[in-house]
Amino acid sequence: MAKEMSRELTRQQYLDLYYYMRLNRAVEENMVKLFRQNKIVGGLYSSLGQEAISVGTCYALEKKDWIAPMIRNIGALLVKGVPPRDIFMQHMAKYDSPTKGRDGTSHFGDLDNLHIVSPISMLGDLIPVMTGIAIGARYLGQKVVAMTWIGDGGSSTGVFHEGLNFAATQKAPFVLILENNLWAYSTPVRRQVPLENLADRAKAYGIDSYIVDGNNVVAVYNTAREAVERASAGEGPILIEAKTFRRLGHAQHDPAEYVPKEMRAYWEARDPIALYEKFLTAEKLLDAAGKKEIDKKLDTLLTAEREFAENSPLPPPEFAEGGIYCTGDDCHKIRAKWERPIAEVTPPKSSVTPVWTVPGFGSGKGSGGAAAPIHFGDAPAAMEKPSENGRPAKTATKGTPKKAKAMSASASRKTRR
Amino acid sequence: MAGRNGTATIGAATGGAQITFLEAIRQAMFEEMERDPTVLLMGEDVGVYGGAFKTSEGLLERFGWERVIDTPISESAIIGAACGMSYVGLRPICEMQFIDFIVCAFNQITNFVAKGHYLWNAPAPIVIRGPSGGGVHGGPFHSANPEMYFVHTPGLKVIYPSTPYDAKGLLKAAVRDNNPVLFFEHKFLYRRIKGEVPADDYTVPIGKAEVRREGKHLTILSYAAMMHTSLEAADALAQEGIEAEVIDLRTLLPLDEETILNSVKNTNKCLVVHEDTKTGGIAGEIAAILFEKAFQDLDGPLVRVTALDTPVPYAPTLEEYFLPNAKKVFAAAKELARY
Ligand SMILES: Cc1ncc(C[n+]2csc(CCOP(=O)(O)OP(=O)(O)O)c2C)c(N)n1
Numbered sequence: 001m002a003k004e005m006s007r008e009l010t011r012q013q014y015l016d017l018y019y020y021m022r023l024n025r026a027v028e029e030n031m032v033k034l035f036r037q038n039k040i041v042g043g044l045y046s047s048l049g050q051e052a053i054s055v056g057t058c059y060a061l062e063k064k065d066w067i068a069p070m071i072r073n074i075g076a077l078l079v080k081g082v083p084p085r086d087i088f089m090q091h092m093a094k095y096d097s098p099t100k101g102r103d104g105t106s107h108f109g110d111l112d113n114l115h116i117v118s119p120i121s122m123l124g125d126l127i128p129v130m131t132g133i134a135i136g137a138r139y140l141g142q143k144v145v146a147m148t149w150i151g152d153g154g155s156s157t158g159v160f161h162e163g164l165n166f167a168a169t170q171k172a173p174f175v176l177i178l179e180n181n182l183w184a185y186s187t188p189v190r191r192q193v194p195l196e197n198l199a200d201r202a203k204a205y206g207i208d209s210y211i212v213d214g215n216n217v218v219a220v221y222n223t224a225r226e227a228v229e230r231a232s233a234g235e236g237p238i239l240i241e242a243k244t245f246r247r248l249g250h251a252q253h254d255p256a257e258y259v260p261k262e263m264r265a266y267w268e269a270r271d272p273i274a275l276y277e278k279f280l281t282a283e284k285l286l287d288a289a290g291k292k293e294i295d296k297k298l299d300t301l302l303t304a305e306r307e308f309a310e311n312s313p314l315p316p317p318e319f320a321e322g323g324i325y326c327t328g329d330d331c332h333k334i335r336a337k338w339e340r341p342i343a344e345v346t347p348p349k350s351s352v353t354p355v356w357t358v359p360g361f362g363s364g365k366g367s368g369g370a371a372a373p374i375h376f377g378d379a380p381a382a383m384e385k386p387s388e389n390g391r392p393a394k395t396a397t398k399g400t401p402k403k404a405k406a407m408s409a410s411a412s413r414k415t416r417r
Numbered sequence: 418m419a420g421r422n423g424t425a426t427i428g429a430a431t432g433g434a435q436i437t438f439l440e441a442i443r444q445a446m447f448e449e450m451e452r453d454p455t456v457l458l459m460g461e462d463v464g465v466y467g468g469a470f471k472t473s474e475g476l477l478e479r480f481g482w483e484r485v486i487d488t489p490i491s492e493s494a495i496i497g498a499a500c501g502m503s504y505v506g507l508r509p510i511c512e513m514q515f516i517d518f519i520v521c522a523f524n525q526i527t528n529f530v531a532k533g534h535y536l537w538n539a540p541a542p543i544v545i546r547g548p549s550g551g552g553v554h555g556g557p558f559h560s561a562n563p564e565m566y567f568v569h570t571p572g573l574k575v576i577y578p579s580t581p582y583d584a585k586g587l588l589k590a591a592v593r594d595n596n597p598v599l600f601f602e603h604k605f606l607y608r609r610i611k612g613e614v615p616a617d618d619y620t621v622p623i624g625k626a627e628v629r630r631e632g633k634h635l636t637i638l639s640y641a642a643m644m645h646t647s648l649e650a651a652d653a654l655a656q657e658g659i660e661a662e663v664i665d666l667r668t669l670l671p672l673d674e675e676t677i678l679n680s681v682k683n684t685n686k687c688l689v690v691h692e693d694t695k696t697g698g699i700a701g702e703i704a705a706i707l708f709e710k711a712f713q714d715l716d717g718p719l720v721r722v723t724a725l726d727t728p729v730p731y732a733p734t735l736e737e738y739f740l741p742n743a744k745k746v747f748a749a750a751k752e753l754a755r756y
């Protein structure tokens with residue numbers, strides 16, 4: 001394996017990465033069983049072969065940091081501390097699930113403790129939302145990083161662009177993981193994006209990017225850790241393209257016959273867990289006994305978690321009603337956790353001079369209050385009397401735009417060019 | 418014109434400060450930001466320029482760059498980011514430069530923001546506001562009344578005020594509400610309407626209609642600019658001995674069914690006036706409510722006076738034809754009163 005594998009991690013960290021990848025895979029294997037038993041209500045997605053990405057990136061975060069997982073990021077949820085039973089119950093639409101059956105899959109979050117934002121199905125929507133968390137938390141003085149994931153296909157949405165561009169203009173402490181698994185449902189990446197490296201998209205936003213082997217968990221972790229540290233230090237958002245492959249179909253229903261056999265074979269030989277086991281064994285971090293121990297631990301844990309999930313009831317029908325609005329006491333309490341002096345952001349300290357300073361040029365000027373021209377809707381002189389069309393008589397015109405002023409403003413802009 | 422509670426006024430001075438509709442909105446934001454440091458403003462050109470309509474004039478100077486954020490032209494990013502900010506305890510106000518552009522963020526609003534509380538107990542206390550409506554020759558892309566796209570979306574609240582008093586009080590209530598609130602500002606009213614607002618802090622409750630004029634012959638329901646049109650028609654109707662009760666809906670979602678039903682049970686006739694296009698407008702929903710809950714009380718058909726089912730046309734002659742006006746309201750009301 002590549003040299004990144006030998007970068008300094010503690011023994012515990014190496015073993016954590018292994019454990020979480022194994023847990024990720026085992027949880028999903030359990031769900032396939034549940035799916036075949038018709039116990040999963042909707043669709044089931046898989047991250048088989050992509051576990052190193054969810055686990056390695058999320059492991060680079062601290063507890064206070066924020067994530068928003070996509071459907072193939074069960075591993076990130078597990079690293080963040082979500083118990084497997086919650087994931088089982090979400091898929092089974094159980095009343096004890098985090099959304100009590102109102103949504104499924106990885107669509108749940110935890111604002112108060114784990115700092116997880118629930119995704120929605122619309123690809124890309126999380127990017128501006130996580131940008132907002134990054135900016136908002138920074139405003140409150142918190143030192144946190146926001147992270148989310150997007151697919152090769154999802155990187156073509158408009159909101160991907162809007163979100164990343166906004167994050168870049170704000171230098172938001174935000175890390176975006178682009179999982180290039182070569183397929184978006186049945187469409188190969190070349191038909192989605194005319195780029196060899198999707199990381200190149202970062203250039204359009206003036207931000208930094210990395211490309212990493214998404215099947216090498218230590219490389220993924222190290223890259224993510226560096227990105228998180230840089231974003232946290234104020235260097236702005238960072239994009240990481242993790243190259244990988246979607247080993248199963250888009251979801252359980254899809255046999256993915258459109259994937260060339262050689263392509264599948266190539267990637268099956270690069271299973272991230274198998275590769276990592278080889279490395280751990282060579283480094284004497286894992287032996288047969290250690291592996292067996294983990295097998296047993298996972299088996300015991302997931303049997304119990306599954307049992308709990310299976311025993312949970314479906315929600316009572318009438319639970320469909322209500323809950324549309326927050327009435328103040330039926331949901332988490334909305335409050336800001338200030339970690340900076342509030343005086344910094346309140347007047348008079350927050351007061352500024354309202355001009356753009358453009359190096360080498362004169363400064364702009366704020367406009368003239370109640371008499372300032374507005375875009376539309378200033379009442380022209382003719383509207384002083386009650387109008388023909390039955391609109392109310394104007395009661396509040398404060399003079400029309402000063403032509404000269406407007407013209408001199410645009411003239412000065414011209415000279416500046 | 419005093420409202421039933423004696424506070425909302427249109428035009429007439431009764432002692433308090435007389436301010437424009439536009440100034441009411443500016444004051445509401447200013448005062449809310451002054452009161453609560455978790456309140457921020459985001460939008461296109463809201464900072465240095467003070468907004469295309471000057472509703473945020475002076476806010477940057479007072480509150481600084483971190484709280485008055487000039488954004489890129491990215492409506493989805495604005496709404497998405499506001500949603501994220503609300504998750505860490507902030508209460509952002511998002512300005513759509515023209516409300517027409519709100520549909521660029523339709524997905525973020527209807528799927529992300531609106532569904533959050535129902536699905537995962539994550540309310541988004543954000544306000545999305547901007548100039549709406551026609552009558553100023555803004556053309557098909559600067560005159561929209563897109564309120565009904567959102568009235569059809571559970572989880573949102575939708576406000577469309579008609580007076581400076583309500584605009585200020587409802588905007589303050591919107592900022593303090595734990596839920597996403599859409600706040601439409603009819604740009605025709607910005608500088609044409611002046612009204613009295615109290616010097617002290619106050620809010621106007623969301624979800625409550627207001628009886629603007631009492632009457633026994635028929636009920637006219639309206640909101641925003643058409644509220645004034647309806648009042649003007651009501652004056653003309655009074656000349657002919659027809660006393661119209663005129664109700665300002667103010668909030669479209671949740672709708673104040675109680676006030677509507679109480680009035681119609683008295684007058685037995687209902688006319689709805691809105692500047693929105695006819696098909697799918699709030700009048701249709703009100704008709705359904707009356708059929709369900711006041712069928713026995715109705716002595717005539719529910720009548721709608723609305724804009725045409727077309728985009729808002731640009732030429733003054735076309736736009737005037739397109740929009741409802743006092744004459745049309747007067748004629749329809751007179752017809753209805755005959756039942
Ligand atoms: C905006 C949007 N359009 C369409 C879909 C339907 N859809 C769900 S997943 C998917 C393919 C996504 O491909 P990619 O982003 O590469 O992620 P992957 O499935 O490979 O992890 C599509 C088209 C969607 N969820 N959102």
Ligand SMILES: [Mg+2]
Nearest residue numbers: 151152183184
């Ligand atoms: Mg893909």
